[in-house]
Amino acid sequence: MHCIGDWNEKDAVFPAIMGGVEAELVWAGSRERAELLLASIKPDDPGFFQGEIVDVDGASELRIVVSTESLSGVRSTMDDILACLSAVESSLDALGEE
Numbered sequence: 001m002h003c004i005g006d007w008n009e010k011d012a013v014f015p016a017i018m019g020g021v022e023a024e025l026v027w028a029g030s031r032e033r034a035e036l037l038l039a040s041i042k043p044d045d046p047g048f049f050q051g052e053i054v055d056v057d058g059a060s061e062l063r064i065v066v067s068t069e070s071l072s073g074v075r076s077t078m079d080d081i082l083a084c085l086s087a088v089e090s091s092l093d094a095l096g097e098e
Helices: 031-041 071-095
Strands: 002-004 016-018 021-029 049-056 059-068
Touching: 021 031, 021 071, 031 049, 031 059, 031 071, 059 071
Parallel strands: none
Antiparallel strands: 002 016, 021 059, 049 059
16 A cells, blocks of 8 residues: 655645555355355445355355455445345344254
């Protein structure tokens, strides 16, 4: 990440940040549940994140990477994804699904 611009006390201009921001979420559990969770978020903002399921030591990991141009964009997208995943996981728990 590179900063450009000058602090200008008169105009109160902050430096501009050039580059992107990336955040990763890793969820571990069964492959079946990982597939259901990933399917639940695929239609939502597909251009703002990538998701994959990776098998690791007999379990599966759902890995979601959010990439945007700003911290607020990453936070907003990640908040939406976490809310959706939480709702789906709660529903699966209530239904007794693995």
